[in-house]
Amino acid sequence: MKVLVPVKRVVDYNVKVRVKADESGVETANVKMSMNPFDEISVEEAIRLKEAGKATEVVVVSIGTAQSQDTLRNALAMGADRAILVEADGEVEPLAVAKILKGVIAEEEPGLVLLGKQAIDDDSNQTAQMLGALTGWPQATFVSKIELGDGSMEATREVDGGLETIKVNMPAVVSVDLRLNEPRYASLPNIMKAKKKPLDTKAAADYGVDVTPRLKTLKVSEPPARAAGIIVGSVSELVEKLKNEAKVI
Amino acid sequence: MTNLIIAEHDNSELKAATLHTVTAAQAAGGDITIAVIGEGVSAVAEQAAKVAGVSKVVTVDGAEYGHQLAENVAPVIVALAEGYKNVWAPATTAAKNTMPRVAALMDVQQISEITAVVSADTFERPIYAGNAIATVQSAESTNIITVRTTSFEPAAAEGGSAAVESVAGTGDAGISSFVSAAVTESERPELTSARVVVSGGRGMQSGDNFAMLEKVADKLGAAVGASRAAVDAGYVPNDYQVGQTGKVVAPELYIAVGISGAIQHLAGMKDSKVIVAINKDEEAPIFQVADYGLVADLFEAVPALEAELD
Ligand SMILES: Cc1cc2nc3c(=O)[nH]c(=O)nc-3n(C[C@H](O)[C@H](O)[C@H](O)COP(=O)(O)OP(=O)(O)OC[C@H]3O[C@@H](n4cnc5c(N)ncnc54)[C@H](O)[C@@H]3O)c2cc1C
Ligand SMILES: Nc1ncnc2c1ncn2[C@@H]1O[C@H](COP(=O)(O)O)[C@@H](O)[C@H]1O
Numbered sequence: 070m071k072v073l074v075p076v077k078r079v080v081d082y083n084v085k086v087r088v089k090a091d092e093s094g095v096e097t098a099n100v101k102m103s104m105n106p107f108d109e110i111s112v113e114e115a116i117r118l119k120e121a122g123k124a125t126e127v128v129v130v131s132i133g134t135a136q137s138q139d140t141l142r143n144a145l146a147m148g149a150d151r152a153i154l155v156e157a158d159g160e161v162e163p164l165a166v167a168k169i170l171k172g173v174i175a176e177e178e179p180g181l182v183l184l185g186k187q188a189i190d191d192d193s194n195q196t197a198q199m200l201g202a203l204t205g206w207p208q209a210t211f212v213s214k215i216e217l218g219d220g221s222m223e224a225t226r227e228v229d230g231g232l233e234t235i236k237v238n239m240p241a242v243v244s245v246d247l248r249l250n251e252p253r254y255a256s257l258p259n260i261m262k263a264k265k266k267p268l269d270t271k272a273a274a275d276y277g278v279d280v281t282p283r284l285k286t287l288k289v290s291e292p293p294a295r296a297a298g299i300i301v302g303s304v305s306e307l308v309e310k311l312k313n314e315a316k317v318i
Numbered sequence: 319m320t321n322l323i324i325a326e327h328d329n330s331e332l333k334a335a336t337l338h339t340v341t342a343a344q345a346a347g348g349d350i351t352i353a354v355i356g357e358g359v360s361a362v363a364e365q366a367a368k369v370a371g372v373s374k375v376v377t378v379d380g381a382e383y384g385h386q387l388a389e390n391v392a393p394v395i396v397a398l399a400e401g402y403k404n405v406w407a408p409a410t411t412a413a414k415n416t417m418p419r420v421a422a423l424m425d426v427q428q429i430s431e432i433t434a435v436v437s438a439d440t441f442e443r444p445i446y447a448g449n450a451i452a453t454v455q456s457a458e459s460t461n462i463i464t465v466r467t468t469s470f471e472p473a474a475a476e477g478g479s480a481a482v483e484s485v486a487g488t489g490d491a492g493i494s495s496f497v498s499a500a501v502t503e504s505e506r507p508e509l510t511s512a513r514v515v516v517s518g519g520r521g522m523q524s525g526d527n528f529a530m531l532e533k534v535a536d537k538l539g540a541a542v543g544a545s546r547a548a549v550d551a552g553y554v555p556n557d558y559q560v561g562q563t564g565k566v567v568a569p570e571l572y573i574a575v576g577i578s579g580a581i582q583h584l585a586g587m588k589d590s591k592v593i594v595a596i597n598k599d600e601e602a603p604i605f606q607v608a609d610y611g612l613v614a615d616l617f618e619a620v621p622a623l624e625a626e627l628d
Contacts (some may be wrong), residue, residue, distance in 0.1 A: 085581055086446045095450050107563075128502040150432060163418070164427045187563055192445055193430045198388065200420035207389050207494040210415045213556065223497060225557045228411040229510075229565070231502040235387065237494045247546060247563065248556060287440065295588065298481035298609040300600075304622040307594065307612050314607065315592045317514070317571040318627070 070180035070239075072115040073151065075170055076131050078140040079190040091199040092288040104140045107185025109252040110146075111245045114215070115183050116253075123217050124181070126150050130173050132157055132166050138268065145263035146255030156198030163191075165273070165280045167199035174204060179240065180272050181222075186211050186244040197244035206231040207237035213248040223306045251257040322346025322399055324407040329356045329384060332365040334511050335408035335473035342367055342465045343406050345435035345471070352480075353398050355391055355487075357384030363482045370477035378487045385496035386412045392419040393488040398459060399424065403438075409464040409566075414428070421462040428462040429454060433469040447562040447585035451498055467510065468568035468589060502555045504542075506532075509558070512541035514571045517560055517587070520547035521576020521597065528554055530620045531575060537627040541585075543567065545577045547616045561586035576616045579587055579604025596620070 080086055081101040104112075118124035129144040131137040141152035142251055155169050162216040174182065184197040191314045201208035209215070209224035213232070216223045217239075226233045227246045253262070301307045311318045319341040326333040336352065343350050351374040352366040363377045376398060382390045383590055395416070399405045405420070407413035409431040421428035433441035433451070440455045441463065507516065516535045518528055525598050528542065535542050543565070544558040560567055562585035572590035575582060578593070587593070588607050595608035605611040612619055 080446065082582065086449045086451050093447060164425070167422060189562065190446055192443075192562065193428075194414050194445070195418035195421070195428050195430060198415065199422035201376065201388070202419040202422035207491075208415070208419065209494075210388075211411060222363070226411075229557060230499070231555055231557050232500040233385075234493055234497040234499070235385075236497050246556075248550065250408060279618050283456070283458060284429065285455045285457070287455055288516055289450050289452050290444070292444070292448055292451050292588075295593075295607050296609075298593070298605075298607075298611060300605070300611045300613060302625055304612065304614075304619055308623065308626045310610055311592070311594070315571075317592050 070124050071128060071177060071179055072118060073128045073174065073179035073182045074094055074108070074111050074115045074127060074144065074176055074184070075128045075184050075196070076129050076144050077105040077114065077185070077188050078131060078133050078137045079105045079188055082106055082189055086288055088291050094289050094306055095284070102136070102217055104143050105185050106311045107187060107245055110249050111183035111185055111249070112147050112149060113250050113252040114139060117250065118217070128153065128177055128179065130155065130170070132161050132169055132273070134158060142263050143255065145266045146260040147253060148259070149256050151266060154268060154270045155273055155276070156270060157273045158283060161280045162282050162284065163193045163195035163199055164283065165278055166196050167203055168278040169276050170200050171203045172278065181240060182242045184242065184244045186246050197242050201242040204242065206240050206242050208210050208242045208244070209235060209237050210244040211246045212243055213246050215243060319351065319401045320403045321346065321350045322402040322405045323350060323352045324395060324413060325352050325354045325362065326408050326410050326412060327354065327359065329355060329358055330361055332362050333470055335410055335467045336366070337369060337469035337475060339406050339408045339465045340371060340473035341470040342432065342435055343404065344371055346404060347440045348403065349407055351376060353378070353395070355383050355394055356386070357381050367477070367480040367482050368478050369474050370474035372478045372480045374574060375480050375482045377482060377484050378482065380487045382490035383487065386416065387494050387496065388416045388419045389455040389491040389494045391416050392423060393491070395420045396423045397488060400484070402460060404461045404463060406463050406465060408467050413464055417462055417464055424460060424462070426458045426460055426462050429456060430464050431466045432463055433466050447581050448588065449581065466566055468566055500559050507539065507541045509541040509565055510567055511561070512569055514538045514540035515542035515543050515567050515569045516540045516573045516575065517545065517577060518548055518553070518575050519545035519577030520551065522548060522553055524614065525553040529573070530624070533624045534620060534627065537624060545583050574604050575620060577604055578602045579607065597623045
């Protein structure tokens with residue numbers, strides 16, 4: 070079984086982004102970029118499936134600018150076998166990403182697609198579910214555990230009330246949550262080896278997908294700032310302030 | 319027919335998240351229909367019919383909808399959405415699972431987790447863990463919108479008298495099934511609607527030590543939350559996680575104990591009315607958002623706080 074893993078290049082999770090002065094977006098020039106952290110978890114899971122003999126090949130795909138090659142090389146260094154870059158400029162919305170991924174699936178015919186639950190830049194949490202709709206495959210979202218069976222899979226999902234386990238037919242679309250695994254670091258020899266692994270470049274048009282955004286971003290602004298607080302000297306002062314100043318207890 | 323709201327419920331009770339969503343839809347204007355999709359949901363439909371401002375309730379009842387499997391529920395919503403301008407749902411895990419599937423079936427780009435309605439087609443939503451707010455305008459013929467419940471007051475649960483209509487579903491897609499659930503039991507208020515939240519982080523050092531926070535929580539009628547680090551370490555269950563990728567809370571009072579204040583955590587609590595931070599590191603970023611900071615060892619401060627609340 071082939072596993073397809075879509076990975077997105079995003080502003081690193083440690084960066085506190087700044088809104089541009091003209092409110093047209095956030096500052097991304099000279100900002101550290103990394104693989105979306107959830108996608109590191111899905112790459113890791115795919116590699117583990119291969120190491121366990123349950124997957125035969127791990128193919129990673131990214132939709133974005135030429136620089137997304139770095140992200141793909143990173144996934145190859147972790148242990149993925151092959152990469153596909155679908156070049157597209159500007160912001161590509163989840164619906165368009167899902168449509169392109171559907172095209173990639175038609176060519177690659179994976180038995181499983183592992184996505185992140187959420188890209189930490191747009192915070193959409195949509196792509197996996199949309200891909201499920203477009204392929205007609207079942208979806209297991211926000212998963213913290215997967216167990217492959219014969220023609221089906223059991224997945225444990227992180228939900229508002231706790232955990233839920235569902236069974237889905239294969240092929241299936243999965244979105245991974247934080248507790249699924251702890252991603253490995255790529256070793257130096259593997260980073261060197263990754264440079265020689267195959268990386269194909271395509272264009273969104275190859276899949277007949279129009280990536281023009283459907284939603285128009287009118288502006289991007291700073292969130293309201295909180296007023297500065299105070300440091301209290303003791304627990305009793307804290308309780309006094311909460312009672313008499315803030316009046317919340 | 320303007321607004322269709324997908325109800326959040328557990329087959330017996332309408333959840334408050336739905337009431338917050340009603341307020342968001344009202345801000346966009348037009349009539350409101352609530353759809354209740356589930357198994358044995360007549361009591362939920364009755365509650366939905368009483369919500370102030372709702373003109374109609376439709377129910378779709380069947381065993382295949384009992385666990386909100388997206389493969390079964392999404393086609394039902396697509397069928398119901400016919401003729402509506404906006405389809406809304408609260409940004410709960412159930413709706414986050416289903417609504418994008420609905421949107422793609424309808425060839426619509428969903429608008430996730432809005433925090434404000436600017437006009438009938440324009441909405442605000444946080445991006446980059448809430449470090450920026452995007453104002454987006456939609457030209458879709460139908461808008462699919464999820465709502466951050468903490469950004470909208472709840473509509474009144476009583477006062478309405480909508481007609482209830484039952485509609486046939488679209489059947490079992492037969493590609494997914496429910497196996498089991500491990501629900502976190504708690505006598506305390508629900509995290510997302512509690513008036514006070516007491517959260518612990520890695521500084522708590524163990525799950526057993528959360529008992530200290532629970533004692534404080536019980537004196538304040540509070541819910542207990544946690545940082546990702548505390549959940550990852552297994553101190554508390556996953557549904558305690560507050561943050562960018564966990565739950566978003568905005569209580570009257572949020573007490574962060576042994577939490578450093580990473581941007582991903584702040585994303586889930588910085589709209590709280592009053593924030594208290596207890597941390598032994600005076601440089602911890604959590605103090606930048608705290609109204610009241612206490613630089614102290616939590617193992618001394620928390621028991622003292624509990625005693626002080628008598
Ligand atoms: C993709 C992604 C998503 C994430 N989503 C979330 C999310 O939704 N929610 C979330 O919370 N995090 C999230 N994180 C993790 C986040 O980046 C931080 O790692 C996490 O919030 C840190 O948790 P913490 O503050 O408990 O631990 P730490 O950062 O380790 O802080 C522990 C704090 O406890 C204090 N402390 C220790 N001992 C004591 C003591 N005895 N008395 C007083 N203080 C003490 C220390 O001074 C320190 O400040 C996410 C990260 C990623 C990459
Ligand atoms: N441009 C992209 N290229 C590759 N994968 C993507 C892209 N955008 C989103 N994804 C995948 O979809 C997941 C969820 O993203 P989102 O729906 O934008 O929150 C990510 O974790 C990725 O696995």
